[in-house]
Amino acid sequence: MLVLDMRLKSVYKIPNGKLLKVFLDYDPEKNLIKKISITGDFFVYPEETVELIEKELRGIRVDKDVLLSKIKSIIEREGIEFIGLDAEGLVEGIMLCVA
Amino acid sequence: MSEKWRFLLTPDRTAFENMAIDWAVLKASSEGLIPPTVRFYTWKPSAISIGYFQSLEEEVDIDICKKLGVDYVRRITGGGAVYHEHELTYSIVIPESHPMIPGNILKSYGRICGALIKGLKHLEIHGKYAPINDILVNGRKISGNAQTRKSRTVLQHGTLLLDVDVDKMFSLLKVPSEKIRDKLISDVKQRVTSIKHVLGENISFDEVAGAMRTGFEEEFNVELVEGCLTETELMDSKRFEKDYFSSYEWNHRK
Numbered sequence: 001m002l003v004l005d006m007r008l009k010s011v012y013k014i015p016n017g018k019l020l021k022v023f024l025d026y027d028p029e030k031n032l033i034k035k036i037s038i039t040g041d042f043f044v045y046p047e048e049t050v051e052l053i054e055k056e057l058r059g060i061r062v063d064k065d066v067l068l069s070k071i072k073s074i075i076e077r078e079g080i081e082f083i084g085l086d087a088e089g090l091v092e093g094i095m096l097c098v099a
Numbered sequence: 100m101s102e103k104w105r106f107l108l109t110p111d112r113t114a115f116e117n118m119a120i121d122w123a124v125l126k127a128s129s130e131g132l133i134p135p136t137v138r139f140y141t142w143k144p145s146a147i148s149i150g151y152f153q154s155l156e157e158e159v160d161i162d163i164c165k166k167l168g169v170d171y172v173r174r175i176t177g178g179g180a181v182y183h184e185h186e187l188t189y190s191i192v193i194p195e196s197h198p199m200i201p202g203n204i205l206k207s208y209g210r211i212c213g214a215l216i217k218g219l220k221h222l223e224i225h226g227k228y229a230p231i232n233d234i235l236v237n238g239r240k241i242s243g244n245a246q247t248r249k250s251r252t253v254l255q256h257g258t259l260l261l262d263v264d265v266d267k268m269f270s271l272l273k274v275p276s277e278k279i280r281d282k283l284i285s286d287v288k289q290r291v292t293s294i295k296h297v298l299g300e301n302i303s304f305d306e307v308a309g310a311m312r313t314g315f316e317e318e319f320n321v322e323l324v325e326g327c328l329t330e331t332e333l334m335d336s337k338r339f340e341k342d343y344f345s346s347y348e349w350n351h352r353k
Contacts, residue, residue: 011275018179018231021157039154039353041179043231045204045248047151083177083204084231 010096018042018084024097026062033057036094042085049080062098067091106312106323107138110304114146114172117188119340121256122175123332124192129250132331135193137315137323139308145184146170147271150177150245154353160273169271173350176245176256178232180272185262185293187307189215191315195251199319208232208246210318211255215242218259218314222307224297232257239292260293261307 008024018041025035036057044050053074060070071087074080109120117140127133149158151174158180159171169182191211193200201207212228219226219236226242229235234242244257265288274280295301316323328336343349 021154023154037154037353039152039157041150041153041177043177043204043245044152047175047177047247050152081204 008097010093010099012089012093012096014042014085014089017086017089020085020089020093022090022093022097024094026098028098031062033060033062033094038090038093040085043083044085045081045083049074049078052078053080057094062094064091064095067094101316102319102321103134103324104319104321105134105136105326107136107326107328108140108308109138109328110141111143112140113144114142114148114170114183115340115344116336117142118148118172118174118344119336119338120328120332121190121192121254122339122343123328123335124190125247125249125252125254126335127329127332128192128194129252133192133329135197135321136191136326137312138190138192139311140188140190141186141304142170142183142188144168144170145182146172147180147182148172148174149180151175151247152177152353153180155351158273160271163271167271171350172344173352174245174256175249176247176254178243178245181243181258182268182271183258184264184267185260185295187259187261187304187311188256189259189311190254190256192252192254195248195253199321200253204246204248205230207253208244208255211246212242212244212257214315214318215257215259215311216314217317218307218311221310221313222294222298222302224294234259236292236297239290241292241294241297259307259311260291261302261304262295263291263293265291 006026008026010022012020020040023037027034036054068091124136209228212234216226226234226236232244233240242259246255269284
């Protein structure tokens, strides 16, 4: 049987930060994010930008460098401030889903 | 003469009312309708609040909450899940531009927690701010805090534990696995404390509230003048309660 998508989850404690839980709908054939939910007890200012990050990560390749540069560019463009979370930790959480 | 801020005391509200009032006050402040406001409140029935970014079903055992009559609500602030039972909850709403509020978010957490620490001093308790968002007594957490900034206005709310029932708390919250439940509960019991535990005796809500009110007045060099919610705030809070905090869509959005 051909598996076209998978629902994956990771739990990752950000070093010196909070607990990140990522839920990932993943297309293993193309190695792409179909849908992502970024959850946890961290703080993000403004809060609504997490939904924006989730939206903009759809269709993105699950690759450490690609994800990091994409997330960093959104953070810079939107002036997002993370507390208890960072771009590197978020990428780690996503990569753990597919590890 | 010191600046006058509004002080609200609203005990025994539901989780949905409490979260709606905080948001309505934030909105009123952002529209320049009210002075900076400090509110003390309690929760009836007791309730779990989860952070804005948390997954409800991941954190909360909804069936047990329903069985025990415990409400649950998603906050507009980030941070973690909290069981609100024997505690004083505060909120402060103030324009971002107010000279008493540091522009830097972490520094402003520290500043507002400073009010609680001054309040604790009046109860002869030595509290210490522990970044990001906790206050510790003897190395144990007695207060958790969460802040949002919207429309150039700061809302920070937080808890001060009067007493704590870690076993009950963990019956309502999900744990990663049943195997580690006992270990987790004993760890948290070591890491959390309460005013009752520190003082070794029961102390009334009113006495704690009096001390905290003085703490806010001292930290910000203001006079807190007892007031009430405006008509606009009441109307907005009813609307927020219905459209957001008591709705399935809001609470289950993650």
